[in-house]
Amino acid sequence: MYSQIGILTGGGDAPGLNAAIRAVVRTAIGEFGMKCIGIEDSFEGILGETHTVKLNTKSVSGILPRGGTILGTRNRGSFVKMINGKPTFTEMPIAEALANLDILGIEALVAIGGEGTLAIAEQFHKRGFPVIGVPKTIDNDLAATELTFGFMTAIDIATEALDRLHTTAASHDRVMVLEVMGRNTGWIALHSGVAGSADIILIPEIPFSLDSIVEKVLAREKSGSRFTNIVVAEGATEVGGAEMYKDAEEMRLGGIGDYIRRRVEEMTGKESRCVVLGHLQRGGSPNAFDRMLGTNFGACAVRALASGETGKMVALQAGSIVTVPLSEACANIKNVAVDGQLVRTARDIGISFSAPKASRFGEEATFEVRTQGS
Numbered sequence: 001m002y003s004q005i006g007i008l009t010g011g012g013d014a015p016g017l018n019a020a021i022r023a024v025v026r027t028a029i030g031e032f033g034m035k036c037i038g039i040e041d042s043f044e045g046i047l048g049e050t051h052t053v054k055l056n057t058k059s060v061s062g063i064l065p066r067g068g069t070i071l072g073t074r075n076r077g078s079f080v081k082m083i084n085g086k087p088t089f090t091e092m093p094i095a096e097a098l099a100n101l102d103i104l105g106i107e108a109l110v111a112i113g114g115e116g117t118l119a120i121a122e123q124f125h126k127r128g129f130p131v132i133g134v135p136k137t138i139d140n141d142l143a144a145t146e147l148t149f150g151f152m153t154a155i156d157i158a159t160e161a162l163d164r165l166h167t168t169a170a171s172h173d174r175v176m177v178l179e180v181m182g183r184n185t186g187w188i189a190l191h192s193g194v195a196g197s198a199d200i201i202l203i204p205e206i207p208f209s210l211d212s213i214v215e216k217v218l219a220r221e222k223s224g225s226r227f228t229n230i231v232v233a234e235g236a237t238e239v240g241g242a243e244m245y246k247d248a249e250e251m252r253l254g255g256i257g258d259y260i261r262r263r264v265e266e267m268t269g270k271e272s273r274c275v276v277l278g279h280l281q282r283g284g285s286p287n288a289f290d291r292m293l294g295t296n297f298g299a300c301a302v303r304a305l306a307s308g309e310t311g312k313m314v315a316l317q318a319g320s321i322v323t324v325p326l327s328e329a330c331a332n333i334k335n336v337a338v339d340g341q342l343v344r345t346a347r348d349i350g351i352s353f354s355a356p357k358a359s360r361f362g363e364e365a366t367f368e369v370r371t372q373g374s
């Protein structure tokens with residue numbers, strides 16, 4: 001059993017991080033009598049002049065509903081460098097970090113983060129340091145877990161945005177494009193698009209054609225619906241095209257929403273507007289589900305450490321929290337299944353993914369005309 005563990009948060013923040021921190025601290029202290037040290041600003045806090053904070057039940061009191069992370073976070077920091085457009089791990093800081101962990105008396109680590117953070121955590125495990133990962137990301141793109149906390153709150157926010165865009169789109173007879181996050185997966189776009197009654201959902205897993213988008217907009221026009229709401233994932237691509245970046249060097253996705261707005265306006269003559277939802281999807285209070293999942297993940301992570309597990313990540317599978325090897329957790333990105341149930345349901349209720357007719361996702365677009373007057 002460890003007498004003192006460290007906890008850190010890494011990568012982009014996600015609603016529910018503080019819930020997970022609170023659960024780790026309360027479980028470690030209350031259930032196992034361990035001390036807890038918070039490491040600030042991800043792994044950066046255990047480099048150089050270390051930045052840490054003692055955590056007890058009092059210091060995590062009241063943080064459950066708070067957004068962000070009380071420990072701070074960094075996207076990459078010193079452990080990952082972009083070399084030839086690829087995130088690459090460097091050896092030096094890990095040796096330094098391990099030496100500092102020893103000086104700080106931290107015997108094991110709970111690392112809360114997405115793919116990048118968990119990949120760094122795995123490097124610690126490979127060097128014999130006990131570590132358990134806790135998955136978080138609004139993108140919900142980690143293969144080994146059915147859900148990550150942050151995702152449900154992000155969907156709530158994107159759904160509310162679509163609801164709000166609906167009334168203004170309908171009032172002005174406009175095409176509204178909402179660009180949402182999700183990196184190279186379409187989970188946020190798909191779920192919020194279904195919940196928020198989008199007419200067109202564009203996801204990276206199904207490359208779109210502008211002709212199909214225009215066809216849908218015009219079919220709606222013909223059936224008397226003179227506005228169209230489009231939700232597009234930031235990583236969506238046109239058939240034969242590439243993803244768009246607002247910062248190519250840092251690989252920060254963005255710009256696809258405005259591209260679609262401009263082209264649809266040119267091709268249909270309809271007034272079009274684009275809204276980029278951005279970090280509103282990440283900031284602020286977690287919803288009830290994310291508080292619950294963050295809490296459950298945090299407590300289960302400490303239980304796993306206490307029972308001697310290491311090099312693992314807690315994961316939600318079939319409604320229960322299990323542990324999976326970190327290597328497995330980081331191996332693959334979880335994509336939307338293009339022939340999955342929710343995509344099928346979306347199509348059945350008349351939502352278009354705007355795949356070109358000839359593609360293997362070939363569609364649709366006749367829905368408005370078929371249901372006209374029904």
Ligand code: F6P
Nearest residue numbers: 012075137138139181182183253
């Ligand atoms: O992974 C979470 C996420 O919000 C992505 O959806 C988005 O592409 C990215 O992080 C943006 O990161 P940042 O603005 O922190 O660089």
